[in-house]
Amino acid sequence: MSERSSHWQLQTIVSQLRTARDQWRAQNGRVSGEQGGRELPSRAAMAEILEALCGALFPMRLGPVDLREESEDFYVGHTLDVALNALLAQARLELRYAARHSLAADTEVEARTIQIIQDFALALPGLRSLLDTDVLAAYHGDPAARSVDEVLLCYPGILAVIHHRLAHHLYRAGLPLLARISAEIAHSATGIDIHPGAQIGRSFFIDHGTGVVIGETAIIGERVRIYQAVTLGAKRFPADEDGQLQKGHARHPIVEDDVVIYAGATILGRITIGQGSTIGGNVWLTRNVPAGCNLTQANLQHDDGTQK
Numbered sequence: 001m002s003e004r005s006s007h008w009q010l011q012t013i014v015s016q017l018r019t020a021r022d023q024w025r026a027q028n029g030r031v032s033g034e035q036g037g038r039e040l041p042s043r044a045a046m047a048e049i050l051e052a053l054c055g056a057l058f059p060m061r062l063g064p065v066d067l068r069e070e071s072e073d074f075y076v077g078h079t080l081d082v083a084l085n086a087l088l089a090q091a092r093l094e095l096r097y098a099a100r101h102s103l104a105a106d107t108e109v110e111a112r113t114i115q116i117i118q119d120f121a122l123a124l125p126g127l128r129s130l131l132d133t134d135v136l137a138a139y140h141g142d143p144a145a146r147s148v149d150e151v152l153l154c155y156p157g158i159l160a161v162i163h164h165r166l167a168h169h170l171y172r173a174g175l176p177l178l179a180r181i182s183a184e185i186a187h188s189a190t191g192i193d194i195h196p197g198a199q200i201g202r203s204f205f206i207d208h209g210t211g212v213v214i215g216e217t218a219i220i221g222e223r224v225r226i227y228q229a230v231t232l233g234a235k236r237f238p239a240d241e242d243g244q245l246q247k248g249h250a251r252h253p254i255v256e257d258d259v260v261i262y263a264g265a266t267i268l269g270r271i272t273i274g275q276g277s278t279i280g281g282n283v284w285l286t287r288n289v290p291a292g293c294n295l296t297q298a299n300l301q302h303d304d305g306t307q308k
Contacts, residue, residue: 039097041090046181049090052083054162057128061152080121087178088117094177116173127165130202134161137203141225156190157206167196198232200224201257208263215252221275224255227263235269235286256291 024030055063056079059072067075092113099109138151138158145151151158163186171179179196187193191210194200198214201222206212211229214220218232234251253267256275261267264282273279274291283295 041093041178041181043181045086045090046178047185049083049086050163050182050185052079053166056080058152061149084117084121088113090178091117091175094175120169123169131162131165133202134204137205141205142207156192157209160186160190160192160194160206161204164194171196217250218252219254221255221257223258226261229264230261231266233268
């Protein structure tokens with residue numbers, strides 16, 4: 001170590017960090033060095049993959065600055081080749097990690113990994129068509145938007161939705177960790193938190209977007225528009241006999257087609273917001289809403305001020 005490094009007592013710190021890692025591994029049934037390499041996918045690698053996929057999906061808007069239309073197909077093909085091979089490597093890490101306590105052979109894991117990424121690649125044209133409906137919904141839903149290009153280049157809600165469409169496919173394909181990493185990269189960039197398990201229909205528009213939270217089991221229909229600081233969350237978290245939270249239960253709202261939810265609304269639990277309803281700003285809602293309703297803070301209150 002350099003003379004400057006000696007100021008930091010690095011040998012002692014490195015030794016103590018090794019002890020801490022060994023203790024954690026022992027407590028969690030890991031054998032130090034048993035894998036001989038990286039066990040889990042890389043967030044940095046996924047960020048590069050997602051950027052490449054965004055460029056391949058929208059090459060003349062999200063691709064390289066010097067791209068020309070005559071070389072568009074070459075760029076898309078080359079970019080997808082690199083991105084899909086990188087995604088294959090990350091998927092392999094996740095599936096091997098998930099299978100570390102099972103009897104699955106490496107050949108089985110490898111075959112499954114290749115099939116998942118092949119299916120993902122074949123789904124990309126359909127995802128592009130689906131995203132086109134989201135871009136148009138943002139353009140038509142915001143009077144400040146001057147073009148679909150502005151929406152695609154500038155709107156954080158569109159970036160979050162692009163990531164979600166990709167992440168949701170990975171989630172359903174059996175790669176929940178890669179899906180969650182993808183969602184959290186968008187969350188960090190936009191302030192919009194969409195769990196990759198959420199089911200979202202066509203023509204979805206998040207206006208402004210900061211502080212939006214959409215939970216894992218939420219189901220959102222077509223042509224839904226929501227504004228900043230909207231939460232589609234769980235009302236309660238049931239626990240088992242040992243006090244551990246039970247996972248996998250449907251606990252988030254169902255939002256039917258053509259619903260608008262304004263800024264700051266909090267909608268909790270497995271309730272249904274009926275088709276064509278409008279939920280006003282800052283409404284706190286834990287009950288079903290019939291189709292065609294217009295709910296505001298004012299019409300949610302009785303004359304004596306108590307909540308309906």
